[in-house]
Amino acid sequence: MELILIRHAESTGNAARRAALRSGAEVIDVPERDPDVPLSAYGREQALRLGRFLAEREPPDLIISSPYLRSLETVRLATGREDIRLDERLRDRDMGAFYRLTPRGIRQRFPEEWRRKQELGKFYFRPPGGESWSDIALRLRSFLRDLPAEGRVLVSAHDAVIFVFAYLLDGLTEAELMELERTSVANCSVSHWRDGERLVFNEISHLER
Structure with missing residues (x-):
């Protein structure tokens, strides 16, 4: 079994978040609901660069994507395939x-929840109406159980999802996962496991060519 994980390319939401952090805003200017956030123009270029990188390697037997638009657009542009x-x-x-x-917006609008997050830690903290990282782990354990025993599987997903895959596949502790998370998973990066052994994590050389 080979598992190749890609984080979606830059989305308009990623760009808007950077702009909000630079300006000190409390709210990120994203008009869409989260599943509908598309790639930015630069993100589409990243996906094409990823496609050239993948074309130099053995094609996957199976491609599985998050249903969120930014992930699906990334893998479609990168592979040119529709059987996703x-x-x-x-x-x-x-x-x-x-x-x-x-x-800043969370601290200002939800001060009690902010304090609870600091006390409980990121892995187990669940925002009001949202998910913790441990919730993601539960759904990914189910996903991994359903994968075929053999073959080359390409997965297009999101940064938190890729971190939790590493937690599960590498058998990390909570503390080890939080240490890994100190380095962000880059947009359009590649992480690769074969038979449970990590070969590469957060590879971005194809974006720097």
Whole structure:
């Protein structure tokens, strides 16, 4: 079994979040609901670069994507294939009442929840109406059980999902996962496991050519 995970390319939401953080805003200017956030123009270029990288390697036997638009657009542009299976267990973390808020916005609007997050830690903290990282782990355990025993599987998903895949596949502790999370998973990066052994994590050389 080979599992190749890609994080979706830059979305308009990623760009809007960076702009909000630079300006000190409390709210990220994203008009769409989370499943409908598309790729940015730069994100589409990233996906094409990823496609050239993947074309130099053995093609996957199976492609599975989060149903969120930014993930599906990425893998379609990168592979040119239409036989892509959608699986809602790969969706991005549901941020509940925190959606569209910057860290500053969360502190200002939900001070008690902010303090609870600091006490409980990111892995187990669940935003109001949202998911914790441990919730993601539960759905990914189910996803991994349903994969074929052999073959090359390409997965298009989101940064939190890829971190939790590493937690499960590498047998990390909560502390080890939080240490890994200190380095962000880049847009359109590639992470690769074969028979449970990690070969590469957060590979971005194809974007720097």
